[in-house]
Amino acid sequence: MQIRFEIPASFWGLFRSVNREIYIESLLYINEEYQYSNYFLTKEICVQILSDMNAKKQIQLMREEDETETDLLETTASRILKWLLKSGWLKKIDDYNTMTTNIVIPDYAAIFIEAFERLSSEEMEETEVYIQNVYATLFSFQNNPRVNLNMLRTALINTRKLNKALQDMLHNMDKFFERLLNKETYGELLQEHLNGYVEEIVKKKYHILKTSDNFYIYKMDIKKCLRDMREDEQWIESIRKKAQNTGDTKEDVLELLDLIERGFDDIEHRISNMDKEHSKYVRATVTRLNYLLSGETDTKGLVVKLLNQIAQKKDKEEILKRVSQKMNLSFFEILSGKSLYKRRKSRADFISQMEVEEETADLAKEDVLKLNRIQTRYSVAEIENFIEAHMEDGIMDIQNVENMDEETFEKLILAYDYSTKKNSKYRVLEEEELEMIENGRYRYPDLKFIPRKS
CATH class of the missing domain: 1.10.10 (Arc Repressor Mutant, subunit A)
Structure with a gap:
């Protein structure tokens, strides 16, 4: 019962x-x-x-x-x-x-x-206790011939408890963000960060996972232990026979080992999420500190403070009247350096803007080459003659071209562009890494052109 x-x-x-x-x-x-x-x-x-x-x-x-x-x-x-x-x-x-x-x-x-x-009390951190228990239990299970599957179940329970402890730590981060936003002065916020978050999370919990490296001390040994047990087929069969003799056939030994290994993968994911939450909290703290420091002088901070005070009052209409007597709320330029409202442009400005956009539209590759007057300067036949003139034993090695001038360099560029097309007679010999050639004021890769097979 x-x-x-x-x-x-x-x-x-x-x-x-x-x-x-x-x-x-x-x-x-x-x-x-x-x-x-x-x-x-x-x-x-x-x-x-x-x-x-x-x-x-x-x-x-x-x-x-x-x-x-x-x-x-x-x-x-x-x-x-x-x-x-x-x-x-x-x-x-x-x-x-x-x-x-x-x-x-x-x-x-x-x-x-x-x-x-x-x-109501602060005991030894669960993250430290459970990882040690898992390590000791698995080591005993592997080396003690008198053990049974209950020890492996104990290791699985402790792995799940460790996951639960990390999950609770992750889910309790929201209370620190809430306390962060409730502080109204720079001193209160700094005290909350140092005496609250740093003492409760960084030194007691996050510190244990990252700085002292308790989890990472045992992680590789535990994974090696799990891998050795799984690969020892003779040992696994002996454990199975012992479980059958005692009537303990609820789970197989390999199933329990898989669950423990999956639990350790979950632990690493949760620690990764803790890293993200920690970074997020630190950024939020710095942003809040900067806001509180500049809140009395920055225009944006003063406006936010004014709006918060208006929202807290019951008679909002009366407060707005009093505020309007002191400042012109309709003139938005006084609230910030950039106007909160942009005046609509006239129809003529809109049409002229569209015309400018049409004139400066993006050009295609062919249009760019035409503007540079490179493509129209040389025909396909001239590019093919350029490749054939420098070809030896069926290969054109650009490294053998000694006299590199502006005309030769333009032909080399067009030769490479021509080799990428399907109907071209030549193609570039593919290599894993191409060396760069320094030839005067020109710098280009060591390309090799060969005939394309039909």
């Missing part, structure tokens, strides 16, 4: 209670003493723990809906303990041999108390 079906209906009343924070803190105090007392507390000890907490924090306990006048006459510690017992967060067991009443924490309540501890 699942534990959640054992939870009584009154258990959830803690989250709706006006004394919610007091009850949660009381549970944390009792749980701390619960662990150091071999998980065995008497009712008197619980009352003493809560009394000490009350003396330290001066608790003001509000009245619950189901409390009677008689209940209010009891001490604060007794009222807290009684409510926790009544709601099912604590459980009372009477020991008739010793004539004492023992207080225990039910299994379902222990799960929630553990969550309260994680929300």
